[in-house]
Amino acid sequence: xxxxxxxxxxxxxxxxxxxxxxxxxxxxxxxxxxxxxxxxxxxxxxxxxxxxxxxxxxxxxxxxxxxxxxxxxxxxxxxxxxxxxxxxxxxxxxxxxxxxxxxxxxxxxxxxxxxxxxxxxxxxxxxxxxxxxxxxxxxxxxxxxxxxxxxxxxxxxxxxxxxxxxxxxxxxxxxxxxxxxxxxxxxxxxxxxxxxxxxxxxxxxxxxxxxxxxxxxxxxxxxxxxxxxxxxxxxxxxxxxxxxxxxxxxxxxxxxxxxxxxxxxxxxxxxxxxxxxxxxxxxxxxxxxxxxxxxxxxxxxxxxxxxxxxxxxxxxxxxxxxxxxxxxxxxxxxxxxxxxxxxxxxxxxxxxxxxxxxxxx
Amino acid sequence: xxxxxxxxxxxxxxxxxxxxxxxxxxxxxxxxxxxxxxxxxxxxxxxxxxxxxxxxxxxxxxxxxxxxxxxxxxxxxxxxxxxxxxxxxxxxxxxxxxxxxxxxxxxxxxxxxxxxxxxxxxxxxxxxxxxxxxxxxxxxxxxxxxxxxxxxxxxxxxxxxxxxxxxxxxxxxxxxxxxxxxxxxxxxxxxxxxxxxxxxxxxxxxxxxxxxxxxxxxxxxxxxxxxxxxxxxxxxxxxxxx
Numbered sequence: 001x002x003x004x005x006x007x008x009x010x011x012x013x014x015x016x017x018x019x020x021x022x023x024x025x026x027x028x029x030x031x032x033x034x035x036x037x038x039x040x041x042x043x044x045x046x047x048x049x050x051x052x053x054x055x056x057x058x059x060x061x062x063x064x065x066x067x068x069x070x071x072x073x074x075x076x077x078x079x080x081x082x083x084x085x086x087x088x089x090x091x092x093x094x095x096x097x098x099x100x101x102x103x104x105x106x107x108x109x110x111x112x113x114x115x116x117x118x119x120x121x122x123x124x125x126x127x128x129x130x131x132x133x134x135x136x137x138x139x140x141x142x143x144x145x146x147x148x149x150x151x152x153x154x155x156x157x158x159x160x161x162x163x164x165x166x167x168x169x170x171x172x173x174x175x176x177x178x179x180x181x182x183x184x185x186x187x188x189x190x191x192x193x194x195x196x197x198x199x200x201x202x203x204x205x206x207x208x209x210x211x212x213x214x215x216x217x218x219x220x221x222x223x224x225x226x227x228x229x230x231x232x233x234x235x236x237x238x239x240x241x242x243x244x245x246x247x248x249x250x251x252x253x254x255x256x257x258x259x260x261x262x263x264x265x266x267x268x269x270x271x272x273x274x275x276x277x278x279x280x281x282x283x284x285x286x287x288x289x290x291x292x293x294x295x296x297x298x299x300x301x302x303x304x305x306x307x308x309x310x311x312x313x314x315x316x317x318x319x320x321x322x323x324x325x326x327x328x329x330x331x332x333x334x335x336x337x338x339x340x341x342x343x344x345x346x347x348x349x350x351x352x353x354x355x356x357x358x359x360x361x
Numbered sequence: 362x363x364x365x366x367x368x369x370x371x372x373x374x375x376x377x378x379x380x381x382x383x384x385x386x387x388x389x390x391x392x393x394x395x396x397x398x399x400x401x402x403x404x405x406x407x408x409x410x411x412x413x414x415x416x417x418x419x420x421x422x423x424x425x426x427x428x429x430x431x432x433x434x435x436x437x438x439x440x441x442x443x444x445x446x447x448x449x450x451x452x453x454x455x456x457x458x459x460x461x462x463x464x465x466x467x468x469x470x471x472x473x474x475x476x477x478x479x480x481x482x483x484x485x486x487x488x489x490x491x492x493x494x495x496x497x498x499x500x501x502x503x504x505x506x507x508x509x510x511x512x513x514x515x516x517x518x519x520x521x522x523x524x525x526x527x528x529x530x531x532x533x534x535x536x537x538x539x540x541x542x543x544x545x546x547x548x549x550x551x552x553x554x555x556x557x558x559x560x561x562x563x564x565x566x567x568x569x570x571x572x573x574x575x576x577x578x579x580x581x582x583x584x585x586x587x588x589x590x591x592x593x594x595x596x597x598x599x600x601x602x603x
Contacts, residue, residue, distance in 0.1 A: 048497055069502075077499040087490035089512055099508075100498040147498065 001026045001155060001187045002047060007056030009042055009211075016042045018211040020056065024155075024189060029181055031202035032191040033222075035234065039211040040191035041084065044159045047189065048081040060155075077104060080148030081157040085164065086140040088132035093124060096132045096143050100151040118150040121183075122176060138169030145176060149184075156180070158190040162197065174200060195235050199223065207231050224279070225355050232277045232355075238316070238326035239278040242359055245270050255356070258322040262349070263298040266356040273359040280316060282353035283327035286346045287337050297348035301325070305343045308334075315339075319347055364562055371563025372570055383564075387571050390548040393461050393535070394528035397468035401476045401528075402521045404469075409480030410506055424481060430474030435533030442467040443537050459540045464548070467534035472524040479523070483516035484509060519586045526579045530572065 007020040017039050024030045032040050045051045047058065049065055049072050058065045060075050067075075080100070088096050094115050101111045119125045122142040127135065132143055141161060148156060158177065162170040178201065181188055192198050198205050199219055206216040207226075215227045226232040229240055243257035245268045255262045255274060268274050284297065303325070307318040315334045317327045325347055329339070339345070375383050412423065444450050446457040446466070457463035487509050495505045510517070532550040539546030541555055549568045556565045 045493075050493055050496055073499065073501060076497070081497040083490060083494065083497075085490060087488055087494050089491060089494075089508070099495070099500075103495075103499045103501070103504050144494075151499065 001061060002189075003059040003062075004047070005057050005059075007043075007046070007058065008054045009039075009046065009051070010054045015211050017046070017053070020211075020213055022206060022213060022216070024187060025204075026187050027185050028203040029177075029188045029190060029201055031198040031205045032189065032208055033195055033198040033205055033234075034191075034193065034208035036193055038208045040193075040208055041159055042211075043208070044081065044157050044189065044191055048079055048157050049076045050081075077151070078153060079155040079157060080151055080153035082141070082144045082148050082159065082161050084160040086137065086144040088135070088140055088143055090131070090133055092128070093130050093132050093135070093143055094119065094128045097146045097150050100147060104151065114150050115146075118146040121149060121180070122146040138165050138172065141165065141169070141173060142176070145173070145180075149180060152184070153186060155187045155189065158188065160191050160193065163193070170197075177201060195223075207234065209234070226277060227357065229275065236279065237277045237355075238280045239276075239283075239324070241276050241278075241323050241325075243274055243276055245272045245274060252351075253356075260301055260321055260323075262354060263351045264354040264356055265351055268356055268358060274356050275359050277355040277357070278325065278349055279353065280326040280328035282349055283325060284348040285317065285319075285327050285329055285333075285337065285339070286348065287343075298351040299349045299354075301347050301349075303345065303347060305339060305341050305345060308339065308341060319345060321347070365566075368562035368566045372567035375563065375567040376570065380567075383567055383571070385544070386547055386549055386552050386568065389461060389546070390529055390550070390572075391575075393464045393548060394468060394525060397465045397472065397528050398521060398525040400465070400469045401472045401524055405473055405476035405480050406510065406517065409477045410484060410510060412477070413481050413484040414506055424478070427474050427478045427481075431478060433471070433474070435471060435531040436537065437533075438467055438471045439534045439537030442470060442534065446538070458538065459542060459546060461539070461546055464535055464539045464546060467538045468528040468531065471531060471534055472528050475527060476520055476524045479520035480513075480517055483513040483520060486516060487512050515586055519583050522579055522583050522586070526576065529575060 002022070002024040004020055004022040007017055008015060009017040020043060032043065034040055042051070046053050052066075060078070063071070063075065065072060065075055089099070097115045097118055098111050101114060106114075116125065116128070119128055122145055124139065124142055124146065127139065132140065135143065141164075145161070161177070162173050165173065174197065177188065177190070180186060190201060202219060204216065204218060205222045207214050207222060209230055215222060215231055217225075222231070223235050226235055226237065232240055241257050243255040243262065245266070246254045246256050246261065247270050248254075248266070248268065251265055251267055253264055253266050253268060255264055255266075255276065257276065262276060264276065266274070301321050303319040303321040305317055306320045306324070309316045309318075310331075311328065314328050314330055317329055317334070317339060319325050319327065327347060337345075412420065442463070443458070446452045446455060446463055448458070457466060491512060492505060492509060495508050500508065530550065532554055535541070535546070535548050535551045536554065539548065539551065541547050541551040549572050553565045553568050553572075556562075556568075
């Protein structure tokens with residue numbers, strides 16, 4: 001659908017986008033995640049042909065987009081973009097949705113039908129005659145989506161569509177995106193700084209940091225097998241510890257971290273310095289009470305709680321084993337175990353839940 | 362004091378009886394200034410749009426120059442136009458001096474900087490996101506410009522009303538180009554200047570009242586336009602909704 005090769009965008013001496021190579025496949029939801037200011041918007045604007053790259057090429061269905069204005073317009077008319085900050089024009093809701101069709105010279109009667117259809121999909125039919133500037137943020141964003149949808153784009157670009165919305169509206173917009181994707185099989189490129197949202201919506205994810213695409217892959221790849229520490233931290237892995245591979249028996253390795261030994265699945269050879277990535281929700285906690293419970297959890301470590309920080313319905317518990325390890329527990333289980341700072345606990349991590357990469361530093 | 366009271370009663374009489382001289386003068390004032398305003402608007406909207414939507418060397422300087430001309434003295438415009446259209450001037454063959462058309466030309470020149478400058482700032486006040494949205498929706502360059510001008514319609518409209526106010530209240534151009542010829546180029550402001558000099562206060566006051574009423578109408582229209590704007594913003598802020 002979209003192929004990007006060797007793309008740069010410079011502002012002064014700074015590379016806003018740095019050697020981007022990407023391929024977006026027809027019919028997929030492709031999510032671009034990265035921290036604020038990492039170049040997500042810049043990249044999406046270039047894909048929508050609003051801005052020009054400093055260097056590099058973008059192909060839309062095989063056509064080079066570095067072409068005459070006429071060709072660029074006709075390519076642009078096969079896509080639609082929803083911006084992070086929804087902006088509506090000072091006319092009715094229906095009037096706003098009609099713009100794309102008006103620009104394309106669609107006949108009045110058909111515009112009417114298609115605008116009604118689009119408003120129906122986003123659930124705003126009842127506000128069709130309202131002045132768009134009087135809508136709430138969530139409603140405006142739905143108008144923006146209807147406005148994009150009405151032109152039946154082959155590619156829908158959504159730039160942090162829920163960044164300014166509350167959780168209820170966010171969920172509504174996410175469901176809407178999923179419905180659009182199922183219904184129209186539109187290829188969707190979505191950017192977000194919310195990795196959980198990326199997880200909820202994406203077929204494939206690209207992580208962008210400092211203008212570079214640092215990893216592209218499935219949800220599984222990105223969240224459980226991040227390629228470096230920065231990505232790991234960004235996707236919510238709190239515990240990153242260094243260790244040495246002690247032995248490796250056909251992929252079943254023992255790695256020492258300080259005085260502790262972890263059993264993990266890796267192909268790293270004995271003697272290799274490695275980093276272990278452990279997601280906090282993969283760490284279970286138990287209160288030390290006689291013998292260790294017999295479970296499939298290979299790694300059981302005794303340590304002391306040094307910090308507890310509320311995190312929505314969860315509590316982020318940091319345990320000291322000579323190195324800190326973070327566990328995410330629900331408030332309920334924290335209450336049941338009556339966890340508190342200074343308490344001795346047993347942390348359990350499955351061998352398969354630990355991601356190992358060779359240590360680069 | 363008695364001069365003023367008798368002047369006012371005479372003025373009321375002149376207005377209530379629809380004195381033909383007064384009406385003719387008021388009508389010519391309206392005609393000249395309305396046409397000048399329409400011409401200025403017709404020139405300024407495309408001109409302002411051109412300046413706003415193009416980047417060229419000296420754009421900032423040009424805008425500063427236009428803004429400087431907002432407060433150009435009317436007599437200076439009168440002088441320049443006089444030199445241009447008098448018999449011996451380069452445009453003398455049109456015979457515009459001492460005609461309403463000449464006055465229209467003069468007033469148009471007077472207010473074009475205001476309308477152009479304010480059209481530029483009206484377009485500049487439209488959010489950049491609107492422009493991106495339009496382009497992204499597949500607008501051609503021309504479709505985008507038209508839509509952004511439409512989006513700035515309230516601000517442009519109030520600019521036009523303001524320019525009309527300046528045109529109808531000015532005396533320099535009307536006097537120097539029109540010459541205050543009775544029945545031909547005599548307008549409200551020039552008559553007031555003349556009749557006051559002659560001691561005919563009643564007539565002056567009557568015309569002054571009419572001029573004030575016109576100003577009042579202008580202000581009311583301006584307020585209706587801006588009220589329309591603030592009504593929208595009230596809605597946005599969660600105020601009254603229909």
